[in-house]
Amino acid sequence: MSFNFPKGYDRSQALTIDPELVFSTFSGSFANNFGHAATYDEQGNLYSIGTLHSTGPFPATAGAFQRQATQSVDMGLLKFSPDGTRLLYGTYIGGSDVDVPHSMIVNNKGELVISGTTSSQNFPLSSGAYQTRFGGGTAVEPVGGFGYTNGSDIFVLKLSADGSTLAASTLVGGNGNDGICRTFDFNLINYSDEFRGEVVVDDKDNVYVATSTNSTNFPTVNPTTAQYGGGRQDAVVFKLSSDLRTMLMSTYLGGTAADGAYGVKWAPSGALYVAGLTRSSNLPAKTTAFKSTKSGEEDGFVAKFVNDKLEQLTYLGTDSSDVAYLLDVDAEENVHVFGLTRGRYPTTTGVYSNTNAGQFIHALDKTLSRTIFSTTIGSSRARPDIAPTAFLVNECGNIYLSGWGGVVNSRNGYNATSSTIGLPTTPDAYRQTTTGSNFYIAILEKGAKSLLYGTFIGSTTASTDGDHVDGGTSRFAKNGVIYQATCVCRQANFPSTPNVWAVNRNSGDCNNAAFKFDIDRLKADFDVYQGTTKNVLSGCAPMTLDFLNTSEGGKTYTWDVQGNNISRDPLKATYTFNQPGEYRVTLRASNPLVCRGQDVVTKIIKVGVSKAAASGDTTVCSNVGVSLKATGGLKYSWTPAAGLSNPNIANPIAKVNATTNFICTITDSACVVTRTVTVKINNDKPDFAAFKDTTICVGQSAVLSAQGSATRYRWTPSLTLSDSVGTRVTAKPLVTTVYTVTGQYADGCLPQKTITVRIDNNKPDFKVTPDTTVCAGQTAMLLAQGAGTIRWKASPTLSDTTIKNPVANPLQTTTYTVTAVYPDGCKPSKTVTVNVESGPQNTSFDVAPTYACGKPTMVQYVNKTTGASRYEWDFGNGTKSGVAAPGALDYTQNGTYQVTLKAYSPRGCASTVTQSVSVLNLDKIPNVITPNGDGKNDTFVVGAPSTRIEIFNRWGKRVFASDNYADDWGKDVINGTYYYQLTLPGNSICKGWIQVIE
Numbered sequence: 001m002s003f004n005f006p007k008g009y010d011r012s013q014a015l016t017i018d019p020e021l022v023f024s025t026f027s028g029s030f031a032n033n034f035g036h037a038a039t040y041d042e043q044g045n046l047y048s049i050g051t052l053h054s055t056g057p058f059p060a061t062a063g064a065f066q067r068q069a070t071q072s073v074d075m076g077l078l079k080f081s082p083d084g085t086r087l088l089y090g091t092y093i094g095g096s097d098v099d100v101p102h103s104m105i106v107n108n109k110g111e112l113v114i115s116g117t118t119s120s121q122n123f124p125l126s127s128g129a130y131q132t133r134f135g136g137g138t139a140v141e142p143v144g145g146f147g148y149t150n151g152s153d154i155f156v157l158k159l160s161a162d163g164s165t166l167a168a169s170t171l172v173g174g175n176g177n178d179g180i181c182r183t184f185d186f187n188l189i190n191y192s193d194e195f196r197g198e199v200v201v202d203d204k205d206n207v208y209v210a211t212s213t214n215s216t217n218f219p220t221v222n223p224t225t226a227q228y229g230g231g232r233q234d235a236v237v238f239k240l241s242s243d244l245r246t247m248l249m250s251t252y253l254g255g256t257a258a259d260g261a262y263g264v265k266w267a268p269s270g271a272l273y274v275a276g277l278t279r280s281s282n283l284p285a286k287t288t289a290f291k292s293t294k295s296g297e298e299d300g301f302v303a304k305f306v307n308d309k310l311e312q313l314t315y316l317g318t319d320s321s322d323v324a325y326l327l328d329v330d331a332e333e334n335v336h337v338f339g340l341t342r343g344r345y346p347t348t349t350g351v352y353s354n355t356n357a358g359q360f361i362h363a364l365d366k367t368l369s370r371t372i373f374s375t376t377i378g379s380s381r382a383r384p385d386i387a388p389t390a391f392l393v394n395e396c397g398n399i400y401l402s403g404w405g406g407v408v409n410s411r412n413g414y415n416a417t418s419s420t421i422g423l424p425t426t427p428d429a430y431r432q433t434t435t436g437s438n439f440y441i442a443i444l445e446k447g448a449k450s451l452l453y454g455t456f457i458g459s460t461t462a463s464t465d466g467d468h469v470d471g472g473t474s475r476f477a478k479n480g481v482i483y484q485a486t487c488v489c490r491q492a493n494f495p496s497t498p499n500v501w502a503v504n505r506n507s508g509d510c511n512n513a514a515f516k517f518d519i520d521r522l523k524a525d526f527d528v529y530q531g532t533t534k535n536v537l538s539g540c541a542p543m544t545l546d547f548l549n550t551s552e553g554g555k556t557y558t559w560d561v562q563g564n565n566i567s568r569d570p571l572k573a574t575y576t577f578n579q580p581g582e583y584r585v586t587l588r589a590s591n592p593l594v595c596r597g598q599d600v601v602t603k604i605i606k607v608g609v610s611k612a613a614a615s616g617d618t619t620v621c622s623n624v625g626v627s628l629k630a631t632g633g634l635k636y637s638w639t640p641a642a643g644l645s646n647p648n649i650a651n652p653i654a655k656v657n658a659t660t661n662f663i664c665t666i667t668d669s670a671c672v673v674t675r676t677v678t679v680k681i682n683n684d685k686p687d688f689a690a691f692k693d694t695t696i697c698v699g700q701s702a703v704l705s706a707q708g709s710a711t712r713y714r715w716t717p718s719l720t721l722s723d724s725v726g727t728r729v730t731a732k733p734l735v736t737t738v739y740t741v742t743g744q745y746a747d748g749c750l751p752q753k754t755i756t757v758r759i760d761n762n763k764p765d766f767k768v769t770p771d772t773t774v775c776a777g778q779t780a781m782l783l784a785q786g787a788g789t790i791r792w793k794a795s796p797t798l799s800d801t802t803i804k805n806p807v808a809n810p811l812q813t814t815t816y817t818v819t820a821v822y823p824d825g826c827k828p829s830k831t832v833t834v835n836v837e838s839g840p841q842n843t844s845f846d847v848a849p850t851y852a853c854g855k856p857t858m859v860q861y862v863n864k865t866t867g868a869s870r871y872e873w874d875f876g877n878g879t880k881s882g883v884a885a886p887g888a889l890d891y892t893q894n895g896t897y898q899v900t901l902k903a904y905s906p907r908g909c910a911s912t913v914t915q916s917v918s919v920l921n922l923d924k925i926p927n928v929i930t931p932n933g934d935g936k937n938d939t940f941v942v943g944a945p946s947t948r949i950e951i952f953n954r955w956g957k958r959v960f961a962s963d964n965y966a967d968d969w970g971k972d973v974i975n976g977t978y979y980y981q982l983t984l985p986g987n988s989i990c991k992g993w994i995q996v997i998e
Contacts, residue, residue: 020430023084024515028502031056035512037472038485041106044082048485049101050512052076053145063164064091073098084500089163095120098148103198103473107205110161115199115209117179118155119148126168128245135173142180142194154179168244174215181212185232185258186298188321190387191414192471196262205242210264210274221247224310229254235261235276249308255280263326267333272305275324275337288369289314300324300339304368312368318343326391333366338391338401340384351375351448358384375448379422386440392476396595397446400476406437406466429455437466443593452593463491480520486513521553524589524599540610540671544576554589561585577607608670619680621749622657628677633666654679683751688743690753697761697826701732704755710743731757761828766820773835775909779809780834788820812836839911840868843903847917851944853990856890856921868903875899891919928995931970939970940994948983
């Protein structure tokens, strides 16, 4: 993707290419830091909270409520500025055991309200809190890494807007485990659904929490149901005063099987709506409810409380498993539910839907007795794809949803089919491709009539550490901006945006990242340019202006001038104002995703008429003054100023040495215009001439001349001239030289001409033989031809230096120089190179004899010569060969042979090498020796080098042995018959008898 800004942009400001992703940042924690929940405030600040699972620095800020960790699983809370560039505060929250956040919201006073679960018996509480005694429960580890040693209680707390003060904090719980959902009791679950539950506030900042418990003595106040329902766990809903000192309402919401509450919404009417899942068939649903009985193994449910009492409850679901996760209400208080299904969830007519999808949106009227619409969205796998994280119905009734899916869900034994592959996206998506383990955001039109927007966001490479969040809620603001917490671990490459608080994940394990994504941003604006000048809102006709679109969030754009459409280009528009007047230029930016749909901006362009003019176009010689003239203005400014007598008057004098376009900016009472005057420079004179280019030899001279009506003629360069002034001069250059003559005319013009005198000693008839190559020791005849007298440069390898055809006998490659002396004094020279080539320089061969008992010795010749084109072998026994590799030869007679290899280069030059090769055949091993000292047959001579020998007497006793026998056994040996064994190279063995006779 690329963007073109024809007029550039203001580089002092941050450039946002995509207006949807406001920012994405990591926590910057060096400790292992999971991500759980996120929310926002009216200023657009983002709050992100997670848990810390190792030692290491976490960015707790000065003055924060809790700056030190407790060496257990603490919460880590961060508040980011609206653009994510600043960390407004960071704080730990927790006691000595596990503390986990589930949900957050900012109340009307700007205080942050957090609900979650704790196993810390010293969890920070406020004085006068509703419950300060830890209720306890049984040790449990609902998710790996979250071991609740003491069981769990629910906590609710408030922090001051600056994060420095614990405004209020209380526990809520009984003698069982509170706030943790027993997911193993249900079929349809997602990773970390154990931490489901939500907190909201009303207009008086009373706090509502929907969650789960298995405490049979959970504290109830004004309950609809005071007794535990009897299953493994019940849903619970409670309402606390804003100071968290008083329980205003608390009730079980369950039947005889397992139940859980996941979402809660307070409506402006005062009604409270709760969503969750159940396996109970006896929830208190009235017959007037939309669905008064459970139809599947587990159903979702929605409950409505009025004046803190249950008014209505309805089941939601199919004959399979279903769960209601999150809910919101529209302007008519129709209740919209975001849930998951394994069945064929019913869809109404006239809605956008995806067949066999695993996510449903069901809208009920506020009495929970009638369907407004229902639909499904997702892939076609007939199973849920994602774990819901946030849900919104905005003022226009458009429906926003988000969630995540992928390997973290499927590999941990939760939703085996979880994946974001196949989820629907729109052409304008922030990202249309997915790894299968990303976040997903979608918008449906009011009534689910169409898919307005669908996109993925997250890592771009697939890994076993997919994008996810650990169970908590994130939030959409009413303007459609999502504030989402994420957990980014190890191989995941979740993107961060430039200049944010933490661009990099500092932990080698996991990091609590957060992003702010604005789909509803819509602001129309444009800049006005005249050429490269910005913010030009007035001028004189005709005036052409460019309008550069700087809007944010628009999908389509229309440009109008005086109500008439001129363009629909999304980048810019251009318009020429030919008549004076006041014009309204309007840009309309439209986006169907945004409630208001359109934003409009108008700018007024004032166009006047100018009587400004400029004159003085002329052609003059260099530095000759000429008058420029401008009229019709109150103020004048000429550019360039160089060469002008005064750039700020109407009629300056210009003296320049090159053609120049002078631009005069003329300002009158109505407008500013520019006019151009061109001064051309032409130094030519028709009568001015110079003669003439010529070629001479070194030492010769040439006459140069100039003519015309100039008063003076000046020549350069003067060093090789007879004179530097005059119409006729003599040049005697040593090298080719370009001479310039300048004529000085009476009108100040200085025309110039050039004459080139080339130095060239060459003579066309002077020729020599081409370079040649001879073998070492050979001669070459050289030849020079031409009308000049020939002289060769002295050389001991030339037969004669005064004749045209001497004989060269060089010992090595030699270059010979010959000079011809011509009658006109030219002395051209040429060279001839005689290359002397030797035969191949590395001519050599190896000799490798092969010995065998009773057979002639075979001699292998290995040619090691390179670069030769032909070979001649003489093997010393009358045998010859012309091949490069002659192979093995056998010699029938013992003796020493002179073997010669002659190698020829491609030019036929030869190199020769000769070796003496000794041959002793083992078929002639003696059987008698006479060691009498006469020098004849004194020792047992085998003649095979590198041979091992063992000699035994007739009784089998070894009398001699050698690993490298040197043919030296026999001296001082007693007469007799001996047995020998030879081990030849190659491990061949020869055996025989040898008789010793003195």
